[in-house]
Amino acid sequence: MQQSVSRENFDQWMVPSYAPATFVPVRAEGSTLWDQDNKNYIDFAGGIAVNALGHAHPELQQALQQQAARLWHTGNGYTNEPILRLAKQLIDATFAERVFFCNSGAEANEAALKLARKYAHDHYGPHKSGIVAFNNAFHGRTLFTVSAGGQPAYSKDFAPLPGAIEHAVFNDLDSAARLINDETCAVIVEPIQGEGGVVPAEPAFLRGLRALCDQHNALLIFDEVQTGVGRTGSLYAYMHYGVTPDVLSTAKALGGGFPIGAMLTTEKLASSMGVGTHGTTYGGNPLAGAVAGKVIELINRPDVMDGVGLRHRWFIDGLNAINQRLHLFKEIRGLGLLIGCVLNEDYSGKAKQFNLAAAEQGLMVLIAGANVVRFAPALVISEQEVKEGLVRFERACEAVVKGASV
Structure with a gap:
């Protein structure tokens, strides 16, 4: 008999690095949880842009169950069929010629940054080790990636941090140009800053970074952990922008809820990562490969990509209607189904209040900093779930407005 557990047990047993919601989800289907x-709750959070096909998708269940009956894990001393098929799917669908599999977005970015330094050291010498990143970026929680992320609140307590990392202003090409030079080995950037407030890059900014990297023999790394696998209406956001990186990190939605990450790159660059230079025990395991292969098969289709654009319009129209009545947001921004509502001055710093009020109304939403309410629902969320979720969100907004006016 299983032990009965509750939300209070989190505070008793878990390291207090999270502050989870007061309720405990136990089952889900589509974009509804109980x-x-x-x-019940409508899910506009998507597991932080992970559950791209919703919860308990029958074809993902089948892929996992079938693989679980065959082969679970062997370690990196062996390869396996599902992961090889997934590698070919990603190569066929993107600029990539080589793939490295891991377990998370942070690991994918760690691999990308290590590749950049290894390639530069191999071809230019140890002096070429500088990394340029951007203020308010988020690249993961390892010591290397949290240092590259431009949010000191996440890194300041863990000094000394890895060196030779500088931060420019996002969407400010002149700021980046002042830092990128012949000692720069890589520039890492999110096409849309997710945790930093759902801020899309300007096309000219990414084109300018591509040119600067070419000029200084630096690698351009796109962190597509949050924007990848259909989130913007293209399989990867670089396709939307028409700017091709040298290295791309992907995770989150790649497994549709099953942990997997990947670094995509070219054959020329991959050659620097010879046997023994990098590794991971669980990375590229058969279970993850089977599920992610089915995810790519189901998402990388014109009808799903077109559906992202349609659902974007459902959200934008609904959120604009709410805003016309309640006057909460000074901007609603984002691409596809990564959307941020920027609170106006009257509600500055209160994004968490909207998150908590939404939960009370039976809706799961995200925040992106203190001033942005973020939405990252399933790419296939139903129109009825969107409509009902927006009704619940409006009730939550009204509760915050009422509370603020008391």
């Missing part, structure tokens, strides 16, 4: 009390 908690321990059988209360």
